[in-house]
Amino acid sequence: MSVIRSAGLRGFRATVAELGGDAEVFAQAVGLPRAALDADDLLVDDKKVAAVLELAAHRLQRPDLGLRIAYRQDLDMLGPLALAIRNSPTLADVLECTERYLFVHARALRLTMEPDPYGDRGVVGLRYGVDAGVPSPVQGTDLGLGFVHRAIQRLVEDRYGLRSVELPYRPPAPVAEYERFFGAPVRVDRPSAMLRIPSSLGARPLSGGDENLHRLAMAFLAEQTDAADASLIPQIRATVQRLLGTTPPEIGVVAALLAMHPRTVQRRLAAEGTTFAAILDDVRKHEARRYLTTTDMPMSQIASLIGLSEQATFTRCARRWWGSTPTAVRRAAAR
Structure with a gap:
C-alpha cells in the first residue's frame, strides 16, 4: 500500500456538494476516513483516494469530476513543497524541486522531465503519474494533471505554450472538454500522462519569490529526506x-x-x-x-x-x- 497526504482531496467535498452528492457517503463506501475530507496531513491509502474519485464520478454521472476538482486546488495543498515552489527563481527550479520532493506529498507519484515522445525540436515532456506500465486511475490522473497545468499557469501568469496533453486512457468525458480545460490538443491512449511544453520554458524567471525562503524550504525538505534514512x-x-x-x-x-x-x-x-x-x-x-x-x-x-x-x-x-x-x-x- 502506498499513501498520499489527504490534502490531495482538497475541493472534493465542495465539488461533490455542488453536484448534489454527499462526499461522506462516498468516502464511507470505499473505507476512506471521513476526516480525510477536511484535513490536509492525514496519510491515506492512495488507492482509496482513487476509488472515491471514481465512485463519485460514476454515481454523479460527471466524468469530468477530476478536472472540476482541479479548479478548486492550489499550490498550498503541497505543504512545505509549496513554499519552495513559490519562491523558486525560475520554472526550471520549480520542476527540479518538485521532481525531487513530490514524495513528501505522495510516495508513489512522480513528475519528471523527459524527451519529447514525438521528437519535436524545442519541446520536452512533463510526465505525471505512477511508473510507466502501471494502470492510471482516470479521475486521479485528470485531477493531478489538471492541477499541474493550472499551477504552471499561475506561476508564469500567462499561457505557457502547452503543445499537447497526452492521456494514457480514453477518457469517459468528451475530448473537447479536456481541450477546453487545457487550451491545447489532447491525445488519448498514449503510453503515459504528459504535458508537452516548450523546452525554453524552464528558463522563464518567476516574480515575487524570496531566495532566502526558497533556500530554507529546500533545506527543510532535504532534512525530511535525510530523516527517512536516519532514525526510524x-x-x-x-x-x-x-x-x-x-x-x-x-x-x-x-x-x-x-x-x-x-x-x-x-x-x-x-x-x-x-x-x-x-x-x-x-x-x-x-x-x-x-x-x-x-x-x-x-x-x-x-x-x-x-x-x-x-x-x-x-x-x-x-x-x-x-x-x-x-x-x-x-x-x-x-x-
Whole structure:
C-alpha cells in the first residue's frame, strides 16, 4: 500500500456538494476516513483516494469530476513543497524541486522531465503519474494533471505554450472538454500522462519569490529526506499514534504506510536497539496516561482508543506500566 497526504482531496467535498452528492457517503463506501475530507496531513491509502474519485464520478454521472476538482486546488495543498515552489527563481527550479520532493506529498507519484515522445525540436515532456506500465486511475490522473497545468499557469501568469496533453486512457468525458480545460490538443491512449511544453520554458524567471525562503524550504525538505534514512523510531511512533483507535496497529500496516517491508522495519529497529512491540507498548502507555489524566472517559473507551480489545487487558497493562490500576492512576492525578 502506498499513501498520499489527504490534502490531495482538497475541493472534493465542495465539488461533490455542488453536484448534489454527499462526499461522506462516498468516502464511507470505499473505507476512506471521513476526516480525510477536511484535513490536509492525514496519510491515506492512495488507492482509496482513487476509488472515491471514481465512485463519485460514476454515481454523479460527471466524468469530468477530476478536472472540476482541479479548479478548486492550489499550490498550498503541497505543504512545505509549496513554499519552495513559490519562491523558486525560475520554472526550471520549480520542476527540479518538485521532481525531487513530490514524495513528501505522495510516495508513489512522480513528475519528471523527459524527451519529447514525438521528437519535436524545442519541446520536452512533463510526465505525471505512477511508473510507466502501471494502470492510471482516470479521475486521479485528470485531477493531478489538471492541477499541474493550472499551477504552471499561475506561476508564469500567462499561457505557457502547452503543445499537447497526452492521456494514457480514453477518457469517459468528451475530448473537447479536456481541450477546453487545457487550451491545447489532447491525445488519448498514449503510453503515459504528459504535458508537452516548450523546452525554453524552464528558463522563464518567476516574480515575487524570496531566495532566502526558497533556500530554507529546500533545506527543510532535504532534512525530511535525510530523516527517512536516519532514525526510524520517530516515524514508527508517529504512525502508530495515528492508527490507534482506528486501525489495528500491526507491523504490516505500519510498514505499508511507510512504504517499507515489515522485515526491513524489524531489521532497522533492531539496529537502533528496540523492537516494534516495544514502541507500540510505549505509545499505548503514553496515550493511556494522557487519557486518564486529562479526560473522564470510561475505562472501556480508553482501552479501545489505545487499541486494546478488553478493559481487563488495559488493567493488566496498567499494572505492568505503573504498578497500579487505571482507576488509581486517575485518582492520583486528580489529587
